[in-house]
Amino acid sequence: MGARARLRGAVDRLEPPPRAVDWSLFAFVVAEAITGLVSFTVGVPEGWPLFWLHRALGVGIVALLAWKLARVRQRLTDPGLWRRSTALSVLTLVAALGALATGIAWVFGLDVRLSYWTLLSVHVGFGLALVPLVGAHAATRFRLPRRVDFERRRTAVRYTVLLAAGAAMYRLQQGINDALDTAGSDRRFTGSQPRAGAGNGAFPITSWVADDPDPIDRDDYRLRVDGLVSAPVDLTAADLAADHEAELLLDCTSGWYTVQEWGGIRVGDLLEAAGGTATENADREPAYVRFTSVTGYRWSLPLDEARGALLATHVGGERLSHGHGAPARLVAPDRRGFQWVKWVTRVEVRSEYDLGQWVVTLVSGFD
Ligand SMILES: Nc1nc2c(c(=O)[nH]1)N[C@H]1C(S)=C(S)[C@@H](COP(=O)(O)O)O[C@H]1N2
Numbered sequence: 001m002g003a004r005a006r007l008r009g010a011v012d013r014l015e016p017p018p019r020a021v022d023w024s025l026f027a028f029v030v031a032e033a034i035t036g037l038v039s040f041t042v043g044v045p046e047g048w049p050l051f052w053l054h055r056a057l058g059v060g061i062v063a064l065l066a067w068k069l070a071r072v073r074q075r076l077t078d079p080g081l082w083r084r085s086t087a088l089s090v091l092t093l094v095a096a097l098g099a100l101a102t103g104i105a106w107v108f109g110l111d112v113r114l115s116y117w118t119l120l121s122v123h124v125g126f127g128l129a130l131v132p133l134v135g136a137h138a139a140t141r142f143r144l145p146r147r148v149d150f151e152r153r154r155t156a157v158r159y160t161v162l163l164a165a166g167a168a169m170y171r172l173q174q175g176i177n178d179a180l181d182t183a184g185s186d187r188r189f190t191g192s193q194p195r196a197g198a199g200n201g202a203f204p205i206t207s208w209v210a211d212d213p214d215p216i217d218r219d220d221y222r223l224r225v226d227g228l229v230s231a232p233v234d235l236t237a238a239d240l241a242a243d244h245e246a247e248l249l250l251d252c253t254s255g256w257y258t259v260q261e262w263g264g265i266r267v268g269d270l271l272e273a274a275g276g277t278a279t280e281n282a283d284r285e286p287a288y289v290r291f292t293s294v295t296g297y298r299w300s301l302p303l304d305e306a307r308g309a310l311l312a313t314h315v316g317g318e319r320l321s322h323g324h325g326a327p328a329r330l331v332a333p334d335r336r337g338f339q340w341v342k343w344v345t346r347v348e349v350r351s352e353y354d355l356g357q358w359v360v361t362l363v364s365g366f367d
């Protein structure tokens with residue numbers, strides 16, 4: 001038997017039974033959506049396995065989809081076999097191919113932009129659309145998985161090999177990027193690509209969804225520091241002494257990062273200016289600091305972490321521009337860009353975690 005025939009044999013043995021392919025596709029897509037979304041909240045290097053899992057699952061989907069298409073090809077190409085549900089199947093296939101193509105192109109460092117969307121944002125769009133589509137597609141031809149489809153030992157071997165092959169492919173791909181020196185070669189572990197230079201002009205102005213406030217007049221600006229503090233205060237722009245500098249990395253989930261010298265006031269000092277945190281009330285312990293933008297956009301950090309964060313007024317030695325959040329924006333080390341609230345007008349010490357922030361960051365800026 002030749003090498004090619006042997007490889008074919010090995011690939012054939014890897015192929016799960018049809019029903020298992022279908023259910024695996026469903027499970028892989030859901031796992032991709034979860035790992036993808038959770039990865040958006042990860043900014044520390046220890047989070048790397050999550051990004052690798054996402055990539056390996058993606059390669060796994062390519063294999064599963066190939067097996068699936070080989071099986072159902074006729075149903076798509078023969079008009080006599082078309083059903084109502086075929087349209088949904090095709091739509092699902094388009095979303096899957098879209099998510100895979102944009103993901104793969106992104107990994108290779110391609111950075112075409114569709115209006116202000118990066119390829120990565122388009123990838124996220126396809127991915128999120130895919131979840132309900134795959135769900136609906138599965139519902140039109142629902143068949144419960146059977147025990148024989150997932151015979152234990154073979155299943156474990158199959159999926160281990162599939163994911164390991166996925167990770168190996170990604171590793172190989174990194175080598176290709178390095179050899180060709182593409183824009184993909186100096187990505188961070190998050191997949192983000194660098195934006196070099198210093199100051200306001202060096203990196204893009206990014207709003208997560210719809211935030212686009214009018215410039216804030218420095219003379220009218222007030223920063224309210226309140227909540228569980230001893231002496232709530234309103235500070236002016238001039239009160240925000242830029243007496244702290246730190247070189248920190250901003251990593252946006254739309255796929256770029258930049259290292260800048262940020263200048264501003266430490267949030268710990270800000271809280272001291274409001275008399276420090278108040279602890280007299282035993283059932284309302286200060287535990288979080290919430291940063292709210294003039295647009296309503298907001299994010300909270302645990303108190304100890306918040307003390308070490310910066311309320312920045314400067315970047316790269318320049319006063320912060322409007323687009324980057326003037327007069328003051330949060331600079332939160334090791335947090336992803338979307339948590340670095342711009343145009344902060346309120347800093348509030350709270351006892352409770354703010355679940356609503358997840359929704360607010362999506363809808364702030366809409367009237
Ligand atoms: N108020 C507000 N702050 C915000 C955003 C926003 O939409 N509204 N976008 C966030 C996102 S997604 C990122 S990546 C950073 C980008 O900061 P920059 O525009 O200075 O590059 O700001 C964050 N702060």
Ligand SMILES: [Mo]
Nearest residue numbers: 252253337338
């Ligand atoms: Mo972002």
